[in-house]
Amino acid sequence: MNILVTGGAGYIGSVVSHQLIEKGHKVIVYDNFSTGYKEALHQNCKFVLGDVRDRELPARVMRDNKVDLVLHFAAKLNVPESIINPLDYYDNNFLGTLNLLQCCERSGVSKFIFSSTAAVYGDTQKKLVSEDDDLKPINPYGESKFFSERALFSQSKTNKMNFISLRYFNVSGASNDLSLGQRSLGSFNLIKNLCDVVLGYKEQLEVFGADFPTPDGFGVRDYIHVEDLAAAHVVAAEKLYDSQGLVNEVYNCGYGKGYSVKEVIDAFSRITGKAVPYTIRPRRAGDPAAVVADVSKIKAELSWKPQNEDLYKICESTLNWFKKTRNA
Ligand SMILES: NC(=O)c1ccc[n+]([C@@H]2O[C@H](COP(=O)([O-])OP(=O)(O)OC[C@H]3O[C@@H](n4cnc5c(N)ncnc54)[C@H](O)[C@@H]3O)[C@@H](O)[C@H]2O)c1
Structure with missing residues (x-):
């Protein structure tokens, strides 16, 4: 598989990229280095310096590399900061995802794995939180992920996009x-x-x-080890790649x-x-x-x-x- 990994120079995206490369997949990391670092890049990955809000570059990278699937990690994720600067979070996380989806549509990429979060559930009262529970995010970070998931669902209904959203607990x-x-x-x-x-x-x-x-x-x-979380992305990517019918699934990732x-x-x-x-x-x-x-x-x-x-x-x-x- 040719896989575009946005945010692949960051914490979780880098561990996932390394596991994908070890399994023989071709990885193109796309990152603006806002919090990522070059030492995290695998020696066999291709790297493109860019922002997910760039209107043209992601689509060009998808076409030039015959990308089969996008793994979208790039985001800001500091909750207190999102309360102080909410627009930055809607811009980077929500508009970034929207732009990436438009780039996918223009370049014919129809498989997408999204980094979501337990923050979409908000102040839950249930003993165990399940994927069907109400989504009531209580901060702009959680909202930016919630809106992104909504955009993914709506786009999947047009049959132009198949996606898996992984909602991480505490990594x-x-x-x-x-x-x-x-x-x-x-x-x-x-x-x-x-x-x-x-x-x-x-x-x-x-x-x-x-x-x-x-x-x-x-x-x-609920704490999850990053290696296990990364392994969940690998199995999700392989399942999505092999799937024939419409896929629009959400999975909790914790223990x-x-x-x-x-x-x-x-x-x-x-x-x-x-x-x-x-x-x-x-x-x-x-x-x-x-x-x-x-x-x-x-x-x-x-x-x-x-x-x-x-x-x-x-x-x-x-x-x-x-x-x-x-x-x-
Ligand atoms: N770490 C956690 O505990 C946790 C929990 C739940 C969800 N998540 C989600 O997982 C994903 C990865 O988080 P992480 O912990 O690896 O964070 P991180 O900050 O280490 O990685 C984020 C990466 O995205 C890049 N990036 C950010 N905005 C960008 C943009 N506009 N264009 C291009 N690149 C951009 C950064 O440079 C960085 O390399 C995020 O989407 C986050 O919301 C993380």
Whole structure:
């Protein structure tokens, strides 16, 4: 397959690109380096410096490289920043996706995998969040992804586009060889913040709320290792490429198991052999008590088999990455 990977110089897009290349696919990374970095590019990928909002370049790249499928990661993803500068988020994320879809239409590309997020669900009250649940994003970042998904659905109804949207829960960890990891700030950063405390860059962790209606009172989230998330993209891309009829599917990407903030802190204490200092602050507006994915659909339909379903492993991998890059 010839695959265009927008945002392939970033955290998740780079791990996916490496896995695709290792499986023999041809990857063209398209990135504006706003948060991406050249060291993340695989030596065998083709790289095009460009912005997804460019009206012409993406279509030309698709035609010149006979692109079969687009994997669209390029986005801004800092939630607090999206509240301060909402228009930047609608522009980069929503208009960027819209422009890319128009480029696909003009160059005859009809297969698309979209990086979505659990933020499209908003303040969910359900124990497990499933793909059919109501979508009520509570910040411009989540809205920019929600609008993009709507555009994908509408375009798929014209039979000109087949797509899979993957809604990621909390992504963490680095590539197995520690060559790729997170450099930009993601939307939820408990594990990164814990690394900062453990490595001495922060005195203590601030925990927002310990009075949630959860077993230990701390907020609960579903953490997924980036290598497993990347593997989900590979199986999704291969399924979409082989499909004949209309595909417009959404899949949650998590493990379906939640860990509380306290359990994550305890994992770091076990890894380092020391208690991790933290202080409890009041809850922040809009922080749901628990967000855990129902992953029955992806497991049944994409034959995706995660290999790193282990909180300790995820925390250790992230810590090793930050040890390596913070000292670089
Ligand atoms: N990291 C997470 O926890 C998480 C969770 C849910 C969803 N996502 C989604 O996954 C995708 C990738 O996130 P990431 O964590 O790898 O972020 P990242 O910042 O590391 O990567 C984003 C990449 O996109 C590029 N980019 C941004 N805007 C661009 C534009 N207009 N034109 C061209 N390139 C552009 C950046 O340079 C960067 O290489 C995003 O769509 C994000 O919304 C991430």
